[in-house]
Amino acid sequence: MRRFLVLCATITLVASCGRGGGEEGGRLPAAPVGVTAEAGSATSVHVMWNAVGPGVEAYEVYRGTTKVKEVPGSAHMVDVTRLRPSTVYVFTVRARDADGRIGPSSGEVRATTPAAVTADGRAPTAPGHPKGRAIGSRAVQLSWSAASDDRDVTSYDIHQGGTKIHSVGGNQTAAVVTGLRPGTRYSFTVRARDAADNVSPASTAVRLTTAPAADSGGGTAPGRFRAVTRLADDGAYYLDLSWVPPRADGAVTEYQVHLDGRPATSLVFGGSPPSDRASYSFYVGRDAGVTHRVRIRARLPDGTWGGFSPERAVTTGGSGP
Incomplete structure (x- = not known):
């Protein structure tokens, strides 16, 4: 079973919660997660x-x-x-x-770090066949074919224009770039690097335009979201949620649940956050026949909120889709 920390919640599940920052109440900044x-x-x-x-x-x-x-x-x-x-x-x-x-x-x-390679002055070939797609208004997904090297490719560097913005391991040929601006055209290239720090020529450029600001950001939303009600032995109703985390380079550890149009609770997964399917359950009262609307969103590794999942309507004593 995955362990997680509920940041804040109330019995009525209508209180919004925020992240601990260094500005409010003299609190120190929180410890970074997903390192x-x-x-x-x-x-x-x-x-x-x-x-x-x-x-x-x-x-x-x-x-x-x-x-x-x-x-x-x-x-x-x-x-x-x-x-x-x-x-x-x-x-x-x-x-x-x-x-x-x-x-x-x-x-x-x-x-x-890998072993040093002596007298290696040969750079990897450029990554091939780069392509990508915009994921809503603030993210893009990139992929490419593997570069070749006389030894081994250790990592791939992703560049936005002339600036290196990210690196992934040499066995990875895809990346998700977040924190972009809505309605903006970007140009990305990829370079391969070997253990001797030889860097390949740049791949051909991938030019992508993010969706307008009005876009819902669905591409960064949790997927396959399900919500059902459950009657516990003590006569209380609980809402059982499950979802697939959104794709992002870096760990997705924090989620916010909205109930009936308002923030209800936030949770942070401890240890290794789930990468396949996540689940969470919380109390919604003791009355049968009450309908609730629920949706969820994730805080992406760049600190921004992703898009909301589709909203589900569930009734205590019944089940959701």
Whole structure:
């Protein structure tokens, strides 16, 4: 069974909850979640995390107990360089607010750099056949065919225009880019990198236009959303929800449930969040014959909310679609 933390909820399930920030009530920024680390070459590691949210001035990245990188609050990934080959490294991330207050450390993540390759001056070939599609107004999905190398491809770098915005492992030939602007035309290219830090030529460009702002963002919504009511042994009714997490590069750990048009509760999955099917159950009262409308959305790794799932109508004592 998956473990999760309910951020806030009330018996009547009508109270909205927000993320702990460094601005309200003097609270420190929350610890970043969804932290991952993957070797980009024999001397670099790509560290990525879920954005904490508004009020974060910067993120500090630590290798062991040593601070090695600092990025602005608008970023949630960084390359840590000048590392040693064939070495295990431990990374954590902390958020800092505008008043200089630093929140707690994220959980530790580990990455092992590959062995160094001597006298390797040959770069990989360019990734082939890149293509993509817009996912609503704020995200795109990219894919490409694998590059070849005389040794091995260690990672792929995704560029937006002339700026590197993301990296994925060498065994991955697809990526989801979020945090884009509605109704905007973008150009993306992909480059392959080997263990010796040789970088391939750029792939041909993929040009995509995100949907207008009025778009519902359905492409970033949880999929296959189901809702049914259940009568417990104590005579109380519960709403059982299940869904498939939206696709995104990075862990999707937080969800918000809306009941009857209002935020009802938020939850954060602890440990390893579900990647296939997630579920959650909460109390909705003791009266039979009451109809509720429910929908759910996910907070994406870049800190923004994705689109809502389709709304389901369920009646206590009955079942939803």
